[in-house]
Each structure stands twice: as C-alpha cells, then as structure tokens.
Amino acid sequence: MINSRFLTLCGIVLIAALSRLIPHPPNATPLAAIALFGGAYFSKKYLAFLVPFLSLFLSDLVIGIDPEMGAVYLSFAMIVGIGLLLQKRKSFLSLFSASLTSSVLFFLVTNFSVWLGGRLYPKTLSGLETCFIAAIPFFRNTLLGDLFYVTILFGAFALAEKKFPTLKASTWASEEAK
Numbered sequence: 296m297i298n299s300r301f302l303t304l305c306g307i308v309l310i311a312a313l314s315r316l317i318p319h320p321p322n323a324t325p326l327a328a329i330a331l332f333g334g335a336y337f338s339k340k341y342l343a344f345l346v347p348f349l350s351l352f353l354s355d356l357v358i359g360i361d362p363e364m365g366a367v368y369l370s371f372a373m374i375v376g377i378g379l380l381l382q383k384r385k386s387f388l389s390l391f392s393a394s395l396t397s398s399v400l401f402f403l404v405t406n407f408s409v410w411l412g413g414r415l416y417p418k419t420l421s422g423l424e425t426c427f428i429a430a431i432p433f434f435r436n437t438l439l440g441d442l443f444y445v446t447i448l449f450g451a452f453a454l455a456e457k458k459f460p461t462l463k464a465s466t467w468a469s470e471e472a473k
Contacts, residue, residue: 300462303455304336305346311448312350316357322433323440325448326351327397330371332448334378335385338464344375366408370401385449394445398438406430 311325311332333347351371355364374397381393406426409415416422456462 299459300464301342303462304332304452307448307452308333308346308350311444312354314444315354319440320436322436323443325440325444326367326371327374327394327401327437327441328444328448330374331378331381331390331393331397331445332452334375335381335449336378336452336464338382340379343379344372347371347375362412363405363408366405367401370404373400373404385453390445390449391442394441395438398434398441401437401441402430402434 308329311329315324315326329347329350334343337343337346348368348371351368377393377397377400381389407423409430410418410423410426416426452462
C-alpha cells in the first residue's frame with residue numbers, strides 16, 4: 296500500500312538527490328544524508344536501501360559514472376546501515392554522531408579505493424598515506440555537506456510530521472495492524 300508517509304519520504308529523497316545537479320563545492324553533497332535518512336525512516340529494510348540507491352543511481356545517470364563509483368555505493372550501503380540504527384532514536388546527538396561517522400566512513404572507503412585503483416598513488420603504505428593526506432581538504436566539504444543535508448532532510452521531515460500528524464510512523468503502524 297502506498298501512503299502519504301511513503302510518498303513524502305520518497306519525495307524528500309528525490310529532491311535531495313536532484314540537489315546533486317546544482318553547482319556545489321567538491322564533496323558537499325547529500326549522499327550520506329540520503330543514506331542515513333532512508334535507513335532511519337523507511338520501515339521496511341528493502342525500501343531503506345532501494346529508494347536511496349535508486350535516487351543515487353538516477354542522479355548518477357545524469358552526472359556520470361566514474362571508475363570509483365563502486366566504493367561510493369559500498370560506503371552508501373554502509374551508511375544506510377547506520378541509518379537503520381537510528382530508527383528507534385533520532386536525537387540531535389545520535390544524528391550528529393551518525394553524520395560524523397558517515398563522513399569518516401565515506402572518506403576512508405572512497406580514498407582507500409582511489410589508492411587501491413593505483414592510477415594516482417603507488418600501491419605502498421607511503422602511497423596510501425599520501426592519498427589520505429591529499430584528500431583531507433575534500434573531507435572538510437564532505438563533513439560540512441553531510442551535517443548540512445542531515446539537518447535539512449531530518450529537520451524537514453520532523454517539521455512535516457508536526458504539521459501533518461498523519462505522517463507519523465505510529466499512525467501508519469496502527470493502520471497496518473487493522
């Protein structure tokens with residue numbers, strides 16, 4: 296059954312994914328926020344992965360696919376998993392911690408993949424170190440972008456739930472039980 300909560304959640308994810316098409320500083324994107332949001336709000340696990348991944352894939356079709364996308368999708372899946380842990384507890388501290396963890400995870404996975412690809416850095420410990428050091432300026436943008444978009448996505452839906460109480464999960468859970 297498709298309901299207004301599901302459509303609202305999908306709409307927020309889609310709008311966030313489309314914001315990738317707007318000019319932005321490198322790595323200041325809604326990727327982690329979309330993954331966290333999907334994991335935190337879609338009650339069915341397959342939807343928690345499917346909706347965010349579909350939005351990411353559709354925006355990638357417009358932006359373009361590069362050789363490192365496998366690492367991006369892997370980190371995205373791991374971040375959806377972090378979002379699943381938020382389903383029961385969406386406090387400021389848990390969202391802030393999840394956002395920071397997601398930023399670090401994305402940094403480590405994607406930059407390790409760049410090093411492993413061997414196109415830019417030698418496959419040595421020194422090359423790995425150089426790769427991570429070279430990526431530090433991008434990490435700042437990742438961190439700020441993640442915090443910004445997590446605030447926007449989670450805040451927008453919290454406001455929507457206040458304005459339209461029928462969007463609350465408990466409302467839909469009780470209707471599904473009937």
